[in-house]
Amino acid sequence: MEIKKLLPPAIILLLFLGSWHIGALIYNMAFILPTPLVVAQTFVADFDIIMTGLALTFEAAFTGYIIAVVIGIVVATIMSLSNILEKSLYPYAILLQTVPVVAVAPLIVLWFGFEMKSIIIISIIISLFPIINNTLLGLKSTSKTLVELFEYHKTSKLQTFFKLRFPAAIPNIIAGMKISAGLSVIGAIVGEFIIGSGSEEGGLGVQIIYAQADLETALVMALILTATSLGFIFFITIQTLGWYLMHKWHESEMKRK
Amino acid sequence: MIAISGVSKHFDEVQALAEVNLDIATGEFISIVGPSGCGKSTLLRIVADLVSTSGTVTKPNKGAFVFQDSALLPWLTVQNNVELLMKLEGLPNIKEKTCIALEQVGLTGFEKNYPHQLSGGMKMRLSLARSLVLDPEYILLDEPLSAVDELTREVLQEELHEMWNRDKFTAVLVTHNIAEAVYLSNRVIVMSPRPGKITHIIDVPFKKRTPDLRTTTKFSKLVNDISGKLRTWR
Numbered sequence: 001m002e003i004k005k006l007l008p009p010a011i012i013l014l015l016f017l018g019s020w021h022i023g024a025l026i027y028n029m030a031f032i033l034p035t036p037l038v039v040a041q042t043f044v045a046d047f048d049i050i051m052t053g054l055a056l057t058f059e060a061a062f063t064g065y066i067i068a069v070v071i072g073i074v075v076a077t078i079m080s081l082s083n084i085l086e087k088s089l090y091p092y093a094i095l096l097q098t099v100p101v102v103a104v105a106p107l108i109v110l111w112f113g114f115e116m117k118s119i120i121i122i123s124i125i126i127s128l129f130p131i132i133n134n135t136l137l138g139l140k141s142t143s144k145t146l147v148e149l150f151e152y153h154k155t156s157k158l159q160t161f162f163k164l165r166f167p168a169a170i171p172n173i174i175a176g177m178k179i180s181a182g183l184s185v186i187g188a189i190v191g192e193f194i195i196g197s198g199s200e201e202g203g204l205g206v207q208i209i210y211a212q213a214d215l216e217t218a219l220v221m222a223l224i225l226t227a228t229s230l231g232f233i234f235f236i237t238i239q240t241l242g243w244y245l246m247h248k249w250h251e252s253e254m255k256r257k
Numbered sequence: 258m259i260a261i262s263g264v265s266k267h268f269d270e271v272q273a274l275a276e277v278n279l280d281i282a283t284g285e286f287i288s289i290v291g292p293s294g295c296g297k298s299t300l301l302r303i304v305a306d307l308v309s310t311s312g313t314v315t316k317p318n319k320g321a322f323v324f325q326d327s328a329l330l331p332w333l334t335v336q337n338n339v340e341l342l343m344k345l346e347g348l349p350n351i352k353e354k355t356c357i358a359l360e361q362v363g364l365t366g367f368e369k370n371y372p373h374q375l376s377g378g379m380k381m382r383l384s385l386a387r388s389l390v391l392d393p394e395y396i397l398l399d400e401p402l403s404a405v406d407e408l409t410r411e412v413l414q415e416e417l418h419e420m421w422n423r424d425k426f427t428a429v430l431v432t433h434n435i436a437e438a439v440y441l442s443n444r445v446i447v448m449s450p451r452p453g454k455i456t457h458i459i460d461v462p463f464k465k466r467t468p469d470l471r472t473t474t475k476f477s478k479l480v481n482d483i484s485g486k487l488r489t490w491r
């Protein structure tokens with residue numbers, strides 16, 4: 001990537017870190033606001049703990065994400081088959097989006113136990129709606145002319161789906177997957193927060209609870225940054241997948257002149 | 258041959274077509290002209306079995322439909338776009354036919370390109386190539402040249418005429434452009450506005466269809482004559 005492209009966000013980052021550092025020095029209470037330098041040192045010192053947490057959070061978020069993508073695409077496909085199916089299922093898909101996940105999480109833990117299973121389920125719930133919604137939009141907006149072309153040639157519904165409707169929906173599916181990428185990590189952290197005290201070893205969310213209880217604010221921040229980066233990496237991976245699938249034909253991924 | 262008999266169409270309260278009867282001989286080139294909303298596109302879609310009707314249409318088995326906006330799949334290469342319909346229909350010798358068809362429409366060398374990289378004229382050539390590889394007995398064309406510029410349009414008319422001459426398919430063309438209809442057709446069908454029905458069937462007497470035909474007085478006279486019939490509804 002060109003330096004020109006990286007420079008503006010790099011300047012913002014430096015300004016942010018600089019004012020944080022100065023602010024923290026003036027405030028001078030490390031257990032409330034440690035300097036970025038202290039956070040970095042903690043990251044190195046507690047690297048093992050952080051990586052153990054990261055591995056567990058990654059496992060939960062990734063599993064939840066993949067399951068959400070599969071379920072989301074399947075449910076959207078079912079909804080796209082008929083108006084009646086869409087009308088009967090869509091309201092419940094919206095409920096997935098409007099349910100306060102943080103409030104429901106304790107129930108999930110109560111039903112499924114203090115295990116990774118519960119964390120994965122919470123991650124799925126929070127990731128599902130954007131995938132359903134965007135995939136459905138994509139499957140429903142196939143060009144009318146192309147549908148007529150397939151209809152004229154008496155193509156079966158299955159063939160029309162795989163050769164036309166699904167590939168035409170890929171830009172929307174990727175858009176939904178991008179939104180859910182970050183959400184799946186948030187869902188995993190929420191799940192770990194609720195499970196929290198139940199286990200000795202735990203993901204990033206569990207570690208945050210412990211570190212906060214010990215007033216290890218620098219560690220809390222290092223863990224938050226790690227969780228944020230995980231979501232960011234998820235996002236970039238999907239972004240790259242989208243580029244790979246679409247850069248040759250779709251407006252959104254073609255090189256701007 | 259294509260036989261259209263007693264074809265009517267209602268969209269809710271509106272009558273789009275009223276009792277259309279028309280026989281199109283095998284190998285004939287027919288154009289349908291008429292004011293906007295006269296149902297000529299609907300009539301073509303009824304022949305294609307894309308729209309239902311109370312009348313009957315008989316037609317040969319193997320056909321092709323060419324759409325106004327070329328209807329290419331943007332995520333497929335030129336090569337794959339030509340192969341698509343043959344694959345859907347399960348036809349043999351796909352690679353060989355594609356190669357010949359691309360050569361015929363001057364798109365050799367563009368196999369790996371995507372539709373967005375082609376000009377409007379090239380897209381339409383690709384759309385025509387995709388239909389010709391099916392060895393159709395008839396082709397239905399829904400204003401195929403309306404999206405290209407005037408100069409390309411005339412060149413494409415000549416190419417379309419050559420294809421028809423060479424492959425001997427029956428053609429039904431819906432168009433707004435009367436000169437185009439006269440240049441390409443054996444007969445021009447004039448339709449009235451809603452409810453659409455056939456008001457005139459005009460035989461086009463010209464034997465040779467070469468670019469100079471457009472500059473002759475008998476050509477312009479026929480075009481003006483048909484325009485006059487259409488103007489009565491404006």
